[in-house]
Amino acid sequence: MLTTSGSHLLGVQFLRCVAAGLVVAQHAALELRARTGQADLLAYWHDMGGVGVDIFFVISGLVMYLSTRRIPAPADATVTAGLFFRRRMIRIVPMYWFYTMLKVGIVLFIGSKAFIDGLPLLYVLGSLLFYPMVSPASGDILPLVESGWTLGFEMLFYAVLAMAIALRLPRLKTATLVLALIFLVAQLWPDSVVLRFFGRTVLFEFLLGMVVARLWMQRREVPLWIPACLIVVALVALFVYRPHLDRFIGLGIPSAMLVLGVAWMEKVEWVRALAAKVSLLGDASYSTYLAHGFVMPVAVILGMKLSARGFGFTCLMAVLASTAVGCLSYLLLEQPMTKWLNARFGGARTLASPETAAPV
Template identity: 45%
Template sequence: MRSPDEGLQKQQATQQFSGVQILRFAAAILVVVMHITQAISIHISGTGPTHYWADGSAGVDIFFVISGFVMAMSTSALPSSGAARAAAAWVFMRRRLLRIAPLYWFYTLLKVALLLAVPTLASRASVEPGHLMASLLFIPAVSPWGLVLPTLPVGWTLNFEMLFYAVFAAAIALGAPRIRFCLLVFLLVFLAGRYVPNSVVLGFYAQSIVFEFILGVCIAYAFLNFRRPSPGVGLIVAAIGVAFMFVPDWGHSMDRFTTWGCGAALIVLGSVWLEPWTLRAPLSSRLSFLGDASYSIYLSHTFVVPAGVLALKKLGVQDNLLIVLAVGLAVVVAGCISYVWLERPMTTFFKRALSRTPGPSTKLQESKT
């Protein structure tokens, strides 16, 4: 049932969702724990890099669904005229680049500096100029160690994010229905990757995980256009999503979209419906801050995790649970410091530097998105 109150719809489109922010933090922690268990296998137990808690990778699927939801919500009230749409699309893409690129570039170049200074830090990583440039430009490329990964390996998710942002911006500029346009483009990319097997870029993007962004856009559409159930229903839906993602043993041959992707969509949908309860929770604001810091946590943990595990090994710590807890806490602290002292000031600086003389239409859209 479509809401007749357009003013309410605009208010809903710009509101902050504490539950979604908290979910960002939870998704980041899933990835962190996965990499801690991998580091334990490499440095403590000696079982090798393939023995770890692989289900932590599901945090990425939650990130992608959240990204689709947030992008759709934040742009739902954009203007419909042609010239204004083009300006809005530019502002959208610029804001996404300013949000994602500077911190990613910083940690990528930090890794390059560390590899050049101490090559023994990473046994299977090296620096090759062409690959480094592709990494900085969010272009999938074969790494010097043979995998389609950027210089900072966790950046593979950002390549998908940038594809989604570009397609979504095109939908805004053309005034096309967001869900149908993104679905059509992703289907074309998916099929092209199947019929052009020698293309590294198309082969990378021709994965079902790319459709998880559309699940998030669908959740935003449902939130804005249909009556929402009680928070209790949201709790049940989120619980079903968690069980669907983590209880079955999906195995390595699973399709991420139909398993972790759909489970992530249920979790995000449930957290959105849970929002009235989340806002009243005692620690909601503090946990929301951790959600704000989730991007810094995600990027910086690739440095903190191996350093923390090796430090505990030298101290003689062998208990896996204790290592996970101690290193996980160190990751959160380091990520919060990165957010407060690096990410936030860096983003503010670049926003000011690039927004000193905006045109009138750019100013208008900057305030709305």
């Protein structure tokens, strides 16, 4: 659960569930379009569902800033930096590897039309190591578990924060400088697959999350009309009126407004009570995000059989089924495995719990 020194950002935690559901809806729309041949089918959800990634990145920046703000300063700061990075790996890598190897097993032993010519070993290794490579299935820069592309950005962000901790540098300023440098280099060498992958403005949405964290820390209490206005404006910008702008401006900034508005709404009792009742959905958002690629196609097929033209129904069915499987994956696999690995390899609890972080 997203925890910050005794304060529970339950509303932001619930946003993780919403973000995962948006991504599932987007991919369900893509699946429906592929199966029906209708290019304009559910175009709205295809276009809008990607907002879930932007919300995830902003939340990740927020949580990483909050969870590292009270790190002690030992004689060797590299020890603390190593601890931070190790706990992030424990949080992210095992579940991602599990679903990647599950995909490998499906392709090798059941078969896949997408990998009709086989599954290159180098591509599998690249996927496991978060190294950007061109997928032989789609021709895009995507790992084997396609939704895992966001984790490459997460790993880069964690590495930058670990460097700042090790060198005892200001986190926000250091992250801004390093990410800007990476973006600039990527523009100068666009032919590089790795640089082309990271040279997107979505990279800066982590910085927006860090700014949100600073604003929230500096002023926990604001008049209720301020977060209400932020949320309304953000929802309109994300889901109603979307001019053709760069992703960072058109989606990243409204996502940051939404996250900040929800964080400031924590003081409203009914908001906290409602969010607390569905906190499991937020906790399970990482499992939902990784597992939905396996569940969603099956749900779409079943939905089309139940209602051939009920595309909205089919999308909803895919979201609900993926969320249910994500919750089971979290309770039966992710939560116990993460706790065991942290107890064995996580080191002293000088950092915030790994459950506090938004992985995507």
